[in-house]
Amino acid sequence: MQTRKPIESWLTDLDGVLIHEGVPVPGADAFLKALKESGKPFLVLTNNSIYTPRDLRARLARMGLDVPVANIWTSALATAKFLDDQRPGGTAHVIGEAGLTTALHDVGYVLTDSEPDYVVLGETRTYSFEALTKAIRLINDGARFLCTNPDQTGPSPQGVLPAAGSVAALITKATGKEPYFIGKPNPLMMRAGLNAIGAHSETSAMIGDRMDTDVLAGLESGMKTYLVLTGLTTVADIGRYPFRPSYVVDSIADLVAEV
Structure with missing residues (x-):
């Protein structure tokens, strides 16, 4: 059996791993400090497309977690990278927040509701009937349908919230068109992130709290x-899946020594 190479770069999910319902997970600060002191490439990933990396850095800093902008990779950035590769200088009708619209502007996309090349659905806390109706009509008229991530629910201090995957299902029901999802578990998002930090999958590790996306x-x-068991997945949940993680640990604190 071939011996696996040592871990030279780390990718970690954000919600449920480093923070939980807006509060840092114990050990998260120590893990990030160990990463920076090691000099190894690393990324903090999130399927949430609401915030820009600069916004996320500021939000994490207020929680006492120091993550440089260059080490944050979102589904919005991955979506923009995909569109720039597929159709440079294209047009899109976007349902989403600044994280998504800024990423698309940065790659030269024009945001419009006049015969766009794509309808791009992201996360927002203000989905409106009018916006969804517009998206459905544009897709029916020939726009290609993309969604930043397949997550059906997201966390909040008050409980779960409907996420982009749930809204995408509504649009699919109305149009008969399935979206192409960019975020986890699509390996496209992971490979683009690895390329961004000059890392290779054979010498990288992924840390997450969800079997269906992160693992x-x-x-x-x-x-x-x-x-890690600080998020949505419990030990009892693991057996429901036809695949397993390489390791199961209680929290990110258990991985500080691994860096």
Whole structure:
């Protein structure tokens, strides 16, 4: 059996791993400090497309977590990278927040509701009937349908919230068109992130709290995977899936020594 190479770069999910319902997970600051002191490339990933990396850095800093902008990779950035590769200088009708619209502007996309090349659905806390109706009509008229991430729910201090995947299902029901999802577990998001930090999957590890996105994305990208139990997945949930993480640990605090 071939011996796996040592871990030279780390990718970690944000919600459920480093923070939980807006509060840092114990050990998150120590893990980030160890990463920076090691000099190893790392990324903090999130399927949430609401915030720009600069916004996320500021939000994390207020919680006492120091993550440089260059080490943050979002589904919005991955979506913009995908569109820039597929159709440079194209047009899109966007349902989403600044994280998504800024990423698309930065790659030269024009945002319009006049015969756009794409309808791009992202996360927002203000989905409106009018915006969804417009998206449905544009897709029916020939616009290609993309969604930043497949997550059906997201966390909040008050409980779960409907996320982009749930809204995408509504649009699919009305149009008969399935979106192409960019975020985890699509390996596309992982490979683009690895390329951004000059890392390779054979020497990288993915840390997450979800089997269906984080662990699956790491597995399909060829990385070692760590499941932490500080988020949505419990030990009892693991057996429901036909795949397993490389390791299961209680929290990110258990991985500080691994860096």
